[in-house]
Structure formats: C-alpha cells, structure tokens
Amino acid sequence: PAFRELLLQELSQDGCIKAVGQADVIRNQFSGATFERIIDCSGKCVLPGLVDAHTHPVWAGDRVHEFAMKLAGASYMEIHQAGGGIHFTVEHTQNATEEELFNTFKHRLERMRNAGSTLVECKSGYGLNLETELKMLRVIERAKQSMDIGISSTYCGAHSVPKGKTATEATDDIINNHLPKLKELKLSGEIHVNNIDVFCEKGVFDLESTRRILQAGKNIGLQLNFHGDELHPMKSAELGAELGARAVSHLEEVSDEGITAMARAKCAAVLLPTTAYMLRLKQPQARKMLDEGVIVALGSDFNPNAYCFSMPMVMHLACVNMKMSMNEALAAATINAAYVLGKSDTHGSIETGKQGDLVIINSSRWEHLIYQFGGHEALINYVIVKGQVVYENERCETMSSY
Numbered sequence: 001p002a003f004r005e006l007l008l009q010e011l012s013q014d015g016c017i018k019a020v021g022q023a024d025v026i027r028n029q030f031s032g033a034t035f036e037r038i039i040d041c042s043g044k045c046v047l048p049g050l051v052d053a054h055t056h057p058v059w060a061g062d063r064v065h066e067f068a069m070k071l072a073g074a075s076y077m078e079i080h081q082a083g084g085g086i087h088f089t090v091e092h093t094q095n096a097t098e099e100e101l102f103n104t105f106k107h108r109l110e111r112m113r114n115a116g117s118t119l120v121e122c123k124s125g126y127g128l129n130l131e132t133e134l135k136m137l138r139v140i141e142r143a144k145q146s147m148d149i150g151i152s153s154t155y156c157g158a159h160s161v162p163k164g165k166t167a168t169e170a171t172d173d174i175i176n177n178h179l180p181k182l183k184e185l186k187l188s189g190e191i192h193v194n195n196i197d198v199f200c201e202k203g204v205f206d207l208e209s210t211r212r213i214l215q216a217g218k219n220i221g222l223q224l225n226f227h228g229d230e231l232h233p234m235k236s237a238e239l240g241a242e243l244g245a246r247a248v249s250h251l252e253e254v255s256d257e258g259i260t261a262m263a264r265a266k267c268a269a270v271l272l273p274t275t276a277y278m279l280r281l282k283q284p285q286a287r288k289m290l291d292e293g294v295i296v297a298l299g300s301d302f303n304p305n306a307y308c309f310s311m312p313m314v315m316h317l318a319c320v321n322m323k324m325s326m327n328e329a330l331a332a333a334t335i336n337a338a339y340v341l342g343k344s345d346t347h348g349s350i351e352t353g354k355q356g357d358l359v360i361i362n363s364s365r366w367e368h369l370i371y372q373f374g375g376h377e378a379l380i381n382y383v384i385v386k387g388q389v390v391y392e393n394e395r396c397e398t399m400s401s402y
C-alpha cells in the first residue's frame with residue numbers, strides 16, 4: 001500500500017474518513033472548510049489503525065511463576081493438566097470483583113491502544129461458570145461503552161472444562177444455560193456479544209462438543225471464531241469451514257485438507273505468533289495458507305500465558321518466524337483482522353466512508369513499525385479513533401526513530 005502517497009486526509013463529524021488523496025487536490029476540495037485540528041504529517045506515515053483479532057484481556061492473577069516452569073521444561077498441557085494454566089486464572093478471576101477486573105482491563109486496553117490497536121477482539125473464558133462469565137462480559141460491555149477503542153466481544157465459556165465437570169456436562173451447561181442467558185441479555189439490551197469461541201483441543205473440548213457449542217452459538221446469531229489445531233491435529237479447520245466460521249485461531253497443527261477447506265469457505269486463519277514463540281510450538285504454515293488463498297489475520301493473543309500487547313511486535317514475529325512479508329503482515333493486522341470480526345466494510349483500511357481509525361508514525365517509511373522490534377513506543381506519534389486523537393506521544397517528537 002502506498003501510504004507515502006497519502007498526504008492529507010479529512011475526517012468528517014461522524015468520525016468517518018471524508019476524502020483520501022493528494023494534499024493539493026484535497027486542499028482545493030476543502031478550501032472553505034474549518035477544522036478542529038490539523039496535524040502536519042510531513043515526514044511521517046499514516047497507517048490504518050491496527051486490529052487485534054484475538055485477545056484474552058480480562059483476568060486476575062498473573063502467571064509469571066508458570067513462565068519460569070515452562071522455561072525449566074514444563075509444557076503448556078502438563079501445567080494445565082496439573083490444575084494450573086487456565087484453571088489458575090479461572091480461580092483468581094472468579095474471586096476478583098467486577099471493579100478490579102474492569103480497572104486492570106482498562107489499563108491493558110490503553111496499552112494496546114498506545115501500541116497502535118484501534119479495534120480489539122476481547123474474550124471472556126476465565127469464568128467458566130455462568131456467573132463469572134457474565135461478570136467478564138459485563139466488564140467488556142462497560143469498556144465498549146466508555147473506552148475510546150473499538151471492541152468486538154467474544155463469549156468463550158468453553159475455554160476449559162471446569163473442575164468437577166466432564167466435557168459433555170460442560171457442553172450441556174453452555175448450551176442449556178449460558179447461551180439462552182446471553183440471548184436474553186441481548187434482547188434486553190444489557191450485553192451485546194459478537195462472537196463465540198471454544199478451545200477445541202485434545203483433553204479440552206473434542207470436535208463433537210465443539211460442533212455442538214458452535215452450532216448453538218450460531219443459532220442465537222453469534223459469529224463463530226474459535227481456537228483449533230493448536231497442540232494436536234483436531235480437524236478444527238475442517239469444522240470451521242463446514243460451519244461457516246468467520247475464523248479459526250492458532251492452526252499450528254492444521255491438516256492440508258483443512259487449509260484447502262478454509263480457503264474455499266473464506267474462513268480466515270488467525271495466527272498468533274507470540275504463543276507459537278513463547279511455547280516453542282511448530283510455526284503455523286502461513287506461506288502455504290497464503291499461497292492457497294486463505295485469509296490470514298494476526299492477533300496478539302494477549303493472555304496470562306503470552307503477555308504481549310503489541311501488534312507491531314506480533315507483525316515482526318510473523319515476518320521472521322512465519323515468513324510473511326511486511327505487506328502481508330500489515331494486511332493481516334488490519335483489513336484481514338477486521339474481516340475476522342465482520343467489520344471489514346467499516347474498519348481496517350484508509351478509504352473514504354470508513355471509520356477514521358489511524359496510526360501516525362514518526363518515520364517516512366511505514367515499514368519501521370515492523371522493523372523496529374519493540375520500538376513502537378517511541379515511533380507511534382498519534383493514535384486516532386473515529387477521527388479523534390486518543391493518544392499523542394510527546395516523547396516521539398524529541399526522539400530519533402531512525
């Protein structure tokens with residue numbers, strides 16, 4: 001994308017982009033107009049706001065002790081099966097107040113936004129029981145109403161099988177109790193959930209339970225977007241294609257048939273480079289997916305296992321470890337991620353009529369946003385959501401970013 005050609009643009013009152021083009025053309029077009037604020041972007045680049053297609057940002061209790069265990073050789077599933085991992089976070093999240101959860105979540109969203117994310121998918125899934133899942137979803141709903149960042153919310157009550165239940169019992173509970181409650185809350189206007197997610201994995205939810213939960217979610221109007229083929233080949237990709245899922249995340253262990261099916265069904269792949277990196281998993285086959293025409297998106301997967309807020313770092317990892325080009329990584333972290341959330345008509349690119357979500361960086365080459373690993377803190381000059389500056393980085397002006 002020729003972002004360097006984009007010299008000036010204007011945002012209308014409704015927060016949407018009014019025009020895109022050469023500075024002199026636009027200057028003529030709007031010669032009589034007045035502006036609340038004009039930002040001179042000479043020597044800078046304007047990019048679409050980044051879209052993070054996969055996060056778990058509402059929780060209490062960090063897992064730094066487990067990071068040490070993993071460095072010492074324990075695997076993700078060994079820790080999970082011993083009652084740690086997601087179970088540890090569930091216990092702490094169940095005990096946390098709604099206010100505590102909201103405050104930490106708000107802070108995390110600010111850090112994501114300051115790293116350039118303007119639209120973020122946010123999952124529940126550390127409650128597992130109905131009461132705590134609803135507590136998490138209320139926290140997300142409150143942030144949707146009050147924070148200057150876009151949020152797409154996901155019910156992930158099937159993130160793990162709760163202690164004391166079998167997977168079948170948990171599946172029945174979700175279908176018979178959780179989903180009807182979500183439907184009721186949507187009708188009353190209290191909570192609007194956008195997507196449904198399941199952790200389809202050996203020892204968690206098998207393919208049949210995943211199918212039942214996703215189908216029931218689809219029946220109440222949720223978009224399907226689930227974890228699959230991460231640690232073991234599960235035929236999750238094939239299931240996603242069959243059910244008309246918007247996306248399947250992870251896919252380190254996807255089959256060849258699964259890739260073909262996803263391409264045909266326009267079911268996107270959400271790749272999560274932080275998780276593959278920190279768990280030292282086999283890298284997902286991004287190149288094969290791209291070559292076969294799968295819509296590839298990226299997510300930070302921010303969670304207590306993979307503690308990363310930054311989509312610029314995610315793009316860097318995708319380029320180095322998954323062999324994506326910088327153009328592919330940027331598309332995956334903007335328009336393709338917006339597609340995953342059902343929002344590519346309004347988000348994910350700089351086009352007239354789309355929402356004015358932008359990142360302005362202090363470099364004349366946009367590629368610096370990916371190239372400078374961890375350098376985004378000094379490089380991102382402004383973050384703009386719906387035409388309003390929501391983050392302005394004073395440090396940026398004084399620091400050299402070259």
Ligand SMILES: N=CN[C@@H](CCC(=O)O)C(=O)O
Binds near residue numbers: 230275
């Ligand atoms: N794999 C399942 N869920 C998360 C991890 C959640 C956790 O460990 O707390 C993921 O996407 O990596």
Ligand SMILES: [Zn+2]
Binds near residue numbers: 055227301
């Ligand atoms: Zn996840």
